[in-house]
Amino acid sequence: TNTTTNTRNPAYSYRDIVEIRDWNSFNYANLMHHYGPHLFTATTLTNEPPTVPQTASSEPGVTSALEAVVFPQLRRTLRHITYPADDHVRIQAGAGDLAEVINNFKPDRAAIEVTTTTPDTGIDTDAPSVHKNRCPGDIKCSWKFHSTFRNHSDRHRRTEYRQVLSQLNFYMRQHGVRYGYIITDQELVCVRRPGRQGLLEVSRGFGWDAYDLHHVWNENDGELNLLLALVYLHLLVADERRYQ
DSSP states (O other), X not given: XXXXXXXXXXXXXXXXXXXXXXXXXXXXXXXXXXXXXXXXTOOOOOSSOOOOOOOOSSHHHHHHHHHHTHHHHHHXXXXXXXXXXXXXXOEEXXXXXXXXXXXXBOOSEEEEEOOTTOOSSSSOOSSOOOOOOSSOEEEOOTTTOOGGGGGOSSHHHHXXXXXHHHHXXXXXXXXXXXXXXXXXXXXXXXXXXXXXXXXXEEOXXXXXGGOOSTTSXXXXXXXXXXXXXXXXXXXXXXXXXXXX
16 A cells, blocks of 8 residues: 655754745746747757656656666757757766765765766766766655645655655755656646755646647747756756856
């Protein structure tokens, strides 16, 4: 039987999250304002329709679904995009051990600067990475975390929502960065750490039902979808002035 109890660790707790605010500035208008001309250079979108995953019973199952659809598309887009010239670096997305692992705490996902020593994939390697994880990502099952849990009538679900945020917040603090995300078999939630301890800004949930590869750039209806939101987040962490 599925339960909604998430990982507990002495290093982080739901009690660490004192205040949650809406990240209202994380929107399509701001994406287009800052990065619109650069996005349209990425012309490698697949013509295959996306496959919406079934509700997964385990986090490896969620990871498998994401690796089949979302993460390859994100990597292709980040490889082909034209980054702003000033104060931006090229970014690669991959598994958590693509970046530095601190005290054996390993986020599920990482975003790192592309350099001459950057590994080609996110697969485990013998040599530990020295790259800062600019954007830790956590993969969860939707029955463990969902944006609707934030203000749920069930106190336990509200607690678990904050517990997952506390784990991500811990990873962001470990790596000294401002941005992170949680992705499940149903949605993506992006997170910003403004700087005050215990405060997080959280986006709305971007569902798989809004994940439209065919119209993601030129025919978008003025709203972020799951892929655009992930690309936007990785562009923010490519900015040397913003990510930490």
